[in-house]
Amino acid sequence: MNTTLMGHLIGLRYKLMWAKTRSRNGRIALFFTGYILLIMVGALLGAGGIGAGIGAVKLGQTGMVAKAVLTSVYGGAVMWTLLLGFGMNAVFSETELRRYPLAARERRLVRFFIGIVDPFWFLILLVDLGLVIGLFLMSDTSLGLGLIAALLLLASNYALARAVGMYIDRLSATKAGPAILLFLVMALAFLPQLALQASKRNPAALEPVMRLLRLTPPFAAADAITTHGASAWQGLLAIACWLAVFLAAASWIEKHPYRERVAQAKAIGWNSPYERAGAWFGPAYGVLVGNWLRYYTRNQRFRAMYLLSLPLAGFLTYSFAQKRGEGEWFVSAMGAIPVLAYMGTSRFTVNQFGYVGGGFRRFFLLPTDPGACLRAASYASVMLGAGLLPIGLIAWIALAPDGADPRKTIMLAGSAITGLFLFNGLGIWSTLFGPRKGNYASAMGNDLSLAGNVVVFGCMLGGLFLPLVLKKWAPALISPENWWVALPPVAIALTFYFVSLNLAAPLVQQRRETLMAVVEGKS
Amino acid sequence: MTSQTDAIRITKLVKQYGNVTAVDNLSLRVPAGTMFGFLGPNGAGKSTTIGCLTGLLDPTSGEIEILGERFHSEASSLKRRIGVMPETLGLFEPLYAHEFLAFVARMYGLDEETVRKRVSELLAALELTDTSKPLSAYSTGMRKRVAFAAAVIHSPEVLFLDEPFESIDPAGVALLKQWLRRFTEQGRTVFITTHVLDTVERLCQKVAVIVKPGKLVWEGDITALAGDGAIEFEGQKFNALEALFLHLTGEKYADLKWL
Numbered sequence: 141m142n143t144t145l146m147g148h149l150i151g152l153r154y155k156l157m158w159a160k161t162r163s164r165n166g167r168i169a170l171f172f173t174g175y176i177l178l179i180m181v182g183a184l185l186g187a188g189g190i191g192a193g194i195g196a197v198k199l200g201q202t203g204m205v206a207k208a209v210l211t212s213v214y215g216g217a218v219m220w221t222l223l224l225g226f227g228m229n230a231v232f233s234e235t236e237l238r239r240y241p242l243a244a245r246e247r248r249l250v251r252f253f254i255g256i257v258d259p260f261w262f263l264i265l266l267v268d269l270g271l272v273i274g275l276f277l278m279s280d281t282s283l284g285l286g287l288i289a290a291l292l293l294l295a296s297n298y299a300l301a302r303a304v305g306m307y308i309d310r311l312s313a314t315k316a317g318p319a320i321l322l323f324l325v326m327a328l329a330f331l332p333q334l335a336l337q338a339s340k341r342n343p344a345a346l347e348p349v350m351r352l353l354r355l356t357p358p359f360a361a362a363d364a365i366t367t368h369g370a371s372a373w374q375g376l377l378a379i380a381c382w383l384a385v386f387l388a389a390a391s392w393i394e395k396h397p398y399r400e401r402v403a404q405a406k407a408i409g410w411n412s413p414y415e416r417a418g419a420w421f422g423p424a425y426g427v428l429v430g431n432w433l434r435y436y437t438r439n440q441r442f443r444a445m446y447l448l449s450l451p452l453a454g455f456l457t458y459s460f461a462q463k464r465g466e467g468e469w470f471v472s473a474m475g476a477i478p479v480l481a482y483m484g485t486s487r488f489t490v491n492q493f494g495y496v497g498g499g500f501r502r503f504f505l506l507p508t509d510p511g512a513c514l515r516a517a518s519y520a521s522v523m524l525g526a527g528l529l530p531i532g533l534i535a536w537i538a539l540a541p542d543g544a545d546p547r548k549t550i551m552l553a554g555s556a557i558t559g560l561f562l563f564n565g566l567g568i569w570s571t572l573f574g575p576r577k578g579n580y581a582s583a584m585g586n587d588l589s590l591a592g593n594v595v596v597f598g599c600m601l602g603g604l605f606l607p608l609v610l611k612k613w614a615p616a617l618i619s620p621e622n623w624w625v626a627l628p629p630v631a632i633a634l635t636f637y638f639v640s641l642n643l644a645a646p647l648v649q650q651r652r653e654t655l656m657a658v659v660e661g662k663s
Numbered sequence: 664m665t666s667q668t669d670a671i672r673i674t675k676l677v678k679q680y681g682n683v684t685a686v687d688n689l690s691l692r693v694p695a696g697t698m699f700g701f702l703g704p705n706g707a708g709k710s711t712t713i714g715c716l717t718g719l720l721d722p723t724s725g726e727i728e729i730l731g732e733r734f735h736s737e738a739s740s741l742k743r744r745i746g747v748m749p750e751t752l753g754l755f756e757p758l759y760a761h762e763f764l765a766f767v768a769r770m771y772g773l774d775e776e777t778v779r780k781r782v783s784e785l786l787a788a789l790e791l792t793d794t795s796k797p798l799s800a801y802s803t804g805m806r807k808r809v810a811f812a813a814a815v816i817h818s819p820e821v822l823f824l825d826e827p828f829e830s831i832d833p834a835g836v837a838l839l840k841q842w843l844r845r846f847t848e849q850g851r852t853v854f855i856t857t858h859v860l861d862t863v864e865r866l867c868q869k870v871a872v873i874v875k876p877g878k879l880v881w882e883g884d885i886t887a888l889a890g891d892g893a894i895e896f897e898g899q900k901f902n903a904l905e906a907l908f909l910h911l912t913g914e915k916y917a918d919l920k921w922l
Contacts, residue, residue: 408761408794410779427769431755438757498751504719505753506770507742580757581799649737653720660751 142242146250149232149240153254178259185263186270193274202275202366209271210358214297217264221301222308234394248391256298265294272365281365285372289364292379296357299386306393309582312440313398321444325451333462357382421519428508428516429523435496436488436524439580446484446524453479453532454539456604469540470548471618474607477536477552478559480528482599485521487578489567490592492517493659495580500659504652511645514568518641522564529556547623554626559603561633565640566595572647577661669728670695670821670852671716676725678711678877685711686877689725693869696850698843700857700867700885704912708877709856710750713825716854717747730820743771746819748827752810756799760791760809763798764816771817785812788838803830811839815846822846824855828862840866864888864904872911880911 161171189209196205232254237247255261272286311317339346353359357379364375414437418430436442453476460472482489492514493500503513536552537544574591588596610618617625648655656662671693678686686708693699703709714720716727718736727734732741747753755763761782768778786792789808798806807830814822822843828836843853843866857863863870864885871882885904887894893902901907 408783410765410775412762427766431758431766434762435755435757497756498749498753499755500753501719501749501751502753502755502767504736505717505742505747505749506767507739507772508770509737509739652736656719 142246145240145242146246146253149237149242149250150253150257153232153257178263182263182266186266189267189270189272190274190277191270193271193276194278195274197275197278202279202281203362206271206275206362206366207353207359210268210293210362211356213264213267214293214358217261217297218301218304221260222305248394252299252302252387255302256295261294261298264297265290268293268361275365279366282368282372285376286365289361289376289379292376292383293357293361296379296383296386299383299390300357303386303390303393306390310393310398312444317440317444321448325448333458417523421516425512425516425519428513429519432517432520433523436485436520439488439495441487441582442484445486446528449480449483449528450531450535452483453477454535460604460608468611470542470552470620471607471611473536473540473552474555474618475604477529477532477556478563478603479600480532481525481556481560482563484528485525486563486567486596487588489518489521489525489564490570490595491575491578491588492521492567492571493655494571494576494578494587496659497577497580498660501656504649504656509645510648510652514571514645514648515641517571518564518568521567522560522637525560525564526557529553529560532556545620547620551618551620551623551626554630555603555607558626558629558633559599561630561637563595563599565633565637566599568637568640568644570595572644572651572655575655575658577659668694670697670730671699671854672726672728673712673716674726674728676712676715676727676877677723678708678715678720679723684876686715686722689873689877689879691871691879691882693852693854695852696847697869698847698853698855698867700855700863700870701873702856702858702860702863702870702908703873704875707873707875707912709873710825712873712877713747713749713823713854713856717745717749717823718742719749743817744819745821745823746814746817747823748807748810748814748825750825752806753813754798754806754810757797759794759797760801760812761786761794763809764812767813768816773817781816785816789835804832804835807831808835815842819851821852821854824853824857826857827855828857828859836862860904860908870904872908874912881907 192205192209196202196209199205232251234247234251237250242250268290269287272281272283272290275281276283276286308321311320314320335349339349354363355378360375360378360382362375364372364379367375412430412434414434415426415430417433418426418428420426421429456476456479457469457473460475461469488495503510533549533553533556537549540548542548570589570591574589576587576589576592578587586593607618616622669692671691673689673691676686676689677684689708689712701709701712711720715722716729716734718734718738721736729741730744732738734741755766758766764782764785765778768781769775773781789812791805791808791812798809801809807827811824811827814824827839831839840862843855847853855863855867868884868886869882870885872880874880881896883894885894888902888904891902893900894907895901896907896910899910901910
């Protein structure tokens with residue numbers, strides 16, 4: 141095995157990261173700030189793990205607490221990886237690695253290690269290790285076995301996330317993929333709640349489930365960490381087996397990519413719905429909006445996320461309402477409904493030019509104001525985001541316990557429209573000042589800039605928690621009695637959006653050389 | 664005032680990136696109806712010059728006039744009269760060839776009937792009739808053909824082509840050359856950069872050679888080379904463009920014993 145070359149390639153991932161950072165002075169400061177923050181978060185998570193371990197021993201429930209902590213971290217890591225793209229930094233593709241004298245197995249190992257040394261997995265490892273150390277300090281568990289179990293668990297966690305991610309990638313490429321994904325996500329979202337309710341009704345049914353769960357990696361790791369002798373070794377063996385299974389699955393999926401059936405050459409269709417929809421924006425923007433609509437809707441990730449946003453908004457409403465009590469459906473829905481307005485388009489909205497590649501310079505060659513291209517892109521994003529809002533509102537009226545109250549519906553519409561225009565307004569600035577070259581075809585991973593991530597996660601978390609904060613501190617502002625309170629934010633968001641468009645459009649021309657360098661991958 | 668016979672006139676063009684000069688005080692005149700070859704070694708500043716001439720880049724200083732009008736990056740009316748095939752092709756990869764060409768044609772303001780007619784004719788002529796694949800699935804040569812079609816679809820008066828022939832098969836190159844000749848015969852102008860000097864020798868009437876950083880070292884008529892003539896420069900006679908080019912840019916020799 142050519143370990144030297146493999147080491148060089150893994151090291152190259154960090155050299156590339158540093159090379160990108162040092163190209164601008166400001167980025168160096170940002171890079172170090174980010175790493176200091178990462179160390180702080182890591183310390184916090186590690187301390188949390190230690191605290192959980194100590195707490196478990198004090199409660200006399202080492203096994204149960206370890207299982208609960210490890211399962212939630214394991215499941216959370218997979219979910220965060222798949223939904224938000226953390227920890228899947230694919231620096232080198234298989235094709236790129238083929239340039240080097242490496243065998244197929246070595247190439248797979250290089251990619252595995254490049255992925256697992258991502259800071260995200262480092263944080264996950266810290267929680268697991270914290271738990272191991274906490275238990276070791278307070279009880280007679282073996283530190284050596286615990287460390288091996290934590291490392292194996294991390295490796296299996298990453299391998300599972302990778303295998304599932306690649307499967308989703310493969311599924312997304314199929315025509316039925318988004319619908320199947322939609323079904324799977326809905327099933328996964330509601331299954332735990334249903335299982336919990338079923339177990340409350342029939343506690344005896346839990347026993348066989350727990351026996352099966354013992355075979356899962358987090359439960360097996362908990363056994364390896366908290367028990368001695370054969371049971372601990374069985375735990376380690378179980379995780380190692382899972383690791384082998386996940387690696388084999390990832391390898392199989394990689395070797396068997398989805399091959400689209402070659403379509404027969406078809407007659408050219410001229411009268412497409414994109415152009416017809418674009419024409420609503422008049423002659424100045426019609427062709428551009430039509431082009432952007434086609435660009436959005438042809439993207440598999442957009443399609444999947446667009447469809448997923450409906451059940452996700454439903455799940456968030458349900459989940460928050462469950463935690464806060466049955467009377468909180470409306471407050472939860474106020475926070476969740478804006479998700480419909482931007483979840484599908486989010487990746488493009490905050491980085492409109494980042495996925496256009498060389499096509500970006502076409503905007504400056506055409507006899508039009510390049511600012512019109514930004515406007516048109518934003519109009520397409522708003523149009524697509526707005527398309528789901530009526531469906532969300534109808535679903536609310538049909539399904540919510542007191543959905544028939546028109547005041548609540550107006551407030552929900554206000555919340556959604558505010559979210560739509562606020563997000564798209566911020567997306568304009570992020571597009572101009574936080575662009576990043578992305579891969580249009582990629583269905584996985586988070587390829588947004590820091591600014592893009594701040595806008596996406598800021599809007600999502602802000603939107604979700606603001607109604608809850610208002611309910612606690614200023615309940616009058618979220619009461620149907622004062623339904624009109626939802627209207628001024630709509631006006632403010634609209635103003636912000638159109639002022640942003642007017643201020644930002646001329647900047648496209650001014651910043652074109654910087655933008656061109658970024659989106660074409662030269663900076 | 665620009666002479667009416669000049670399609671392009673560049674005066675003291677300078678383009679700097681910070682402290683780095685990419686084009687240094689370049690002045691050129693390209694007569695209308697000419698096939699003009701713009702040559703230079705890698706990194707000499709050819710694409711930067713084309714970028715300034717087509718509105719992609721803002722010159723640091725200097726003036727550009729195209730078709731008698733002062734050109735700047737926001738001169739939309741003038742952009743309607745020029746066609747550009749950029750170095751990076753400027754394609755929207757998820758689109759199909761006909762969708763992309765129709766988009767470009769509509770942006771140039773062609774009416775719907777003309778759009779459909781010209782797109783269909785260009786696709787047929789350039790053998791781009793496979794409508795089952797998006798542009799991202801096309802080979803480099805096919806993508807070049809699409810970019811060429813996008814540059815000419817609105818029938819421009821001046822055409823800027825940045826390395827148009829590389830990666831296109833010989834039959835395709837022959838077709839493009841035939842079109843370009845007819846294009847200039849109609850009084851229109853082609854400004855072309857390429858490293859294929861044989862093609863320039865056979866196709867272009869005038870040539871300019873620049874060296875790093877965007878400095879003009881030679882400009883002249885090369886029609887003599889099409890016959891059995893030669894070009895005289897610094898007391899030497901050059902009967903091939905390649906010889907003149909190597910003389911101007913400096914022939915390189917490096918003996919690597921291990922190679």
